[in-house]
Amino acid sequence: IEHIFAALVPLIVQVNDFHDYAEAVTGKMELNLEETDVHAVLDSVLTIADQLVEDRSGVRLEEDIEENLPSLEADAERLTQALLNYVHNAVKFTESGTVTIRVKREGNNLLFEVSDTGIGIPDTMQERVFEPFETILEDKDDPRLGFGIGLKIVEHIIDLHDGETWFESVEGRGSSFFFTIPWN
Numbered sequence: 001i002e003h004i005f006a007a008l009v010p011l012i013v014q015v016n017d018f019h020d021y022a023e024a025v026t027g028k029m030e031l032n033l034e035e036t037d038v039h040a041v042l043d044s045v046l047t048i049a050d051q052l053v054e055d056r057s058g059v060r061l062e063e064d065i066e067e068n069l070p071s072l073e074a075d076a077e078r079l080t081q082a083l084l085n086y087v088h089n090a091v092k093f094t095e096s097g098t099v100t101i102r103v104k105r106e107g108n109n110l111l112f113e114v115s116d117t118g119i120g121i122p123d124t125m126q127e128r129v130f131e132p133f134e135t136i137l138e139d140k141d142d143p144r145l146g147f148g149i150g151l152k153i154v155e156h157i158i159d160l161h162d163g164e165t166w167f168e169s170v171e172g173r174g175s176s177f178f179f180t181i182p183w184n
Helices: 002-025 038-054 076-092 148-160
Strands: 034-036 057-064 073-075 097-106 108-114 164-170 174-182
Touching: 002 038, 002 076, 034 038, 034 076, 038 057, 038 076, 038 097, 057 073, 073 076, 076 097, 076 108, 076 148, 076 174, 148 164, 148 174
Parallel strands: 057 097
Antiparallel strands: 034 073, 097 108, 108 174, 164 174
């Protein structure tokens, strides 16, 4: 059953992404803000991330999560969605190596990072990586090919939380995707 669930996660993410992309571009996406236990969100994300890497021999999941993180005024479901989008991409584009989830305080923000030792993003694609319908894959038959809207949705979710999104990448060495959310 766990393998079936892991296989369905990418499809569920894509269906949700289309719905959320439509809400984002029409200005209808709303947040359900409440006091959110970041560690509870991370527990959910790590459970699913474990299942995603379980089927990928040669890929391991690491975590570097600061203890005693403060609660956030956030939408827990959207925060989970944003992190899972980053994790899903990291696993998808890492043939072997590590996917690392890091969370720590940085000033008045919590900094969330998902990094990988995957294929990285070519310099020619980096300025368009958060644009809808963009993909780094040239082979349209590549099974990793998505619809190219997930990162745009993450950007919108984090914007609604008054946070920021960005990334760093070196082609052939991997990528790190970040977002911040104010915590006080």
